Amino acid sequence: MQQKVEFEQRVHKALSDSQLRQNFRSTMDGLMAKRSQAFPDKERLEKLRLQGAQIRANALLKLPELLEQLEERCTANGIRVHWAETVEQANQAVLKIMQDHNATNLIKGKSMVSEEMELNHFLEQHGIEVLESDLGEFIVQLAGEPPSHIVAPAIHKSRQDIARLFQEKFPDIPYSEDVETLTRSARDILRRKFYEASIGLSGVNFAVAETGTICLVENEGNGRMCTTIPDVHIAVTGIEKVVEKLSDIPPLMELLPRSATGQHITTYFNMITSPRKEGEKDGPREVHLVLLDNGRSSIYEDPELMESLRCIRCGACMNHCPVYARIGGHAYGTTIPGPIGSVIEPQKLGLDRFGVLPTASTLCGACGEACPVRIPLPKLLNRLRFEQVRDDPPDNTMGKGSQRSIRESLVWNLWSWANTHPALYRLGCLFLTRLRGLVPKQLGVWTRVRKAPAIAPKTLHELAREMGIEDE
Amino acid sequence: MKPDQQYPDKPLSVYFFGTCLIDLIYPQAGLAGMQLIQREGVKVIFPQDQTCCGQPAWNSGYREQARSVALAQLDCFPQDIPIVVPSASCAGMMRYQYPELFKDTPQLSRVKGFSNRVFELTEFLVHVLKVKLKDLGPPTRVALHASCSAQREMAVSEEHSNLLQQLDNVEILEQERKRECCGFGGTFAVKHAEISNAMVEDKAKSIADTGAEKLVSGDCGCLMNISGNLQHTGQGPEGQHIATFLWERTNATES
Known part of the structure; x- marks a missing residue:
């Protein structure tokens, strides 16, 4: 019951922090309102969700073939593909690329898979300086914390928290609580780093098998900088992010920004299909794609639990979750918090270690209702509750049966x-x-x-x- | 109602599934539910062998135990007539979760036949009995809490409002974050008490802030939770099941 005790301690800490609760409450309220406004036509929304679910389900159905096709197309386009079954292998793949170029610093765009890999920590142990360039990630990196939300990583911090953090880390910059001024300071610091870094790393929102295209959704332009300025671009992704066709992208892009932040479209949408070609004046000379499994293929083996791999990481389930709104992301203790995290993470890390998470839900259904690809989150939470207490586990993967008392x-x-x-x-x-x-x-x-x-x-x-x- | 939900014509008789929570804590709500149906000229049968729908075990992962209890309920309602349930949560369990619970079992087709006969009380009053209510009570203002099951799984929150709106002297007051869960969640309230407590405190406060004279809900789990907090703080209105509220306001023989 150690995991429950630890979870309760984190919950208690979060619930006792009124500023933290206020930060989450007001942001989640805002994000829910914006999403709702972004989908004024509920009938259209339901059609889109169905379409989004079908696109993702189809991609998963054909996952092995699509991954092979993706590798083939990427390779033909000049993108080098690296397969990693484990986090260790993925980290080693990134390190090898860095070492091959004698690179000592890495500039990063936002990537939850790199969080899952604990890449920063790993590279720093090997003497490589890593800098997060997404503003939220930059803030949590300065604070030495993990992200508390998959779309808005520093959402647990107030403006004043960030002002104090900047004052501590950059004493030369005059103290300010003004959002514009703080953003400009971060921008100035980062801008210089972009020119210094020889390698840039990004995540992937969708990987299109048909064309070998890496799609990257972002708002700050840092993703574009990371993937165009340095000589080498490394993209890291989970194997489930593949979609079949380029025509699958528009419906998913209609859903993703609206579900995440209520935006009709993000400021930047990058589609990367090759490194710099002959005669082109800019762009990286090398592009690498690291495909990480880390437990995904075992989730894939169960037809019901597989539905959780449809996730497009919009964060709508956490924005709408009344439990997440109160305890925040850090209380979960996993890379991905909230309802989808409570489904995916215990499957990857074991119910024996994180079985408490599926129980930390009222099964109110707000997550499943908001999910743009219709992942039946309450049903999957219920399923994991069953798996952890069943007395006839068919196998001992994921810590099945481990919580039966x-x-x-x-x-x-x-x-x-x-x-x-x-x-x-x-x-x-x-x-x-x-x-x-x-x-x-x-x-x-x-x-x-x-x-x-x-x-x-x-x-x-x-x-x-x-x-x-x-x-x- | 759900877009694809079909409703039968008004039947001669129905079964009533009272739910275990109503049985022990809110029996007047069950009685009122049956009286509302009887008043429309429909005979109500209350099988004495009914107990619980099995939801607590199902949501705790104890599927075998949930199946035994569910099968015992199936035996209590053999005739092919509607089963009316004064709780969206228990109705949702019996209509939508039973087929999941019995997936890949030989009982599945029998279970589905049962599940298709399950209706939540307010949807039954609105869509099958098509009740027309005449308000006999004094002017009052109420806050409505539709449970998560009522809003999402059963999609009957509109039916809750519809019935309240039929009452001329009743005004419904809107609360902040109306659609948010009250934090009950069955065993969740015990397993994760601190989170549940934080949730119910917020919900009760938003209801008290409306200034309503009564809190009305179609689910006794939420009522027990929210009213429990309102009584604890001494703030805010008294809670009542929607069936009791409707019956008291429309029954000529009650004062």
């Missing part, structure tokens, strides 16, 4: 026994109603903020009989 299964067996023996159930209820005065007024955690519910003097079963309502 004798005490809890005994409770459910008793519950089941009472509810399958009607006479016994009625007798039990009779006792409870007649002895209701003996029910304690304090019911543990429930009554910390609530009055205990009052048991009725007579059950509905009794009242129905007294009213002469027929039994069959």
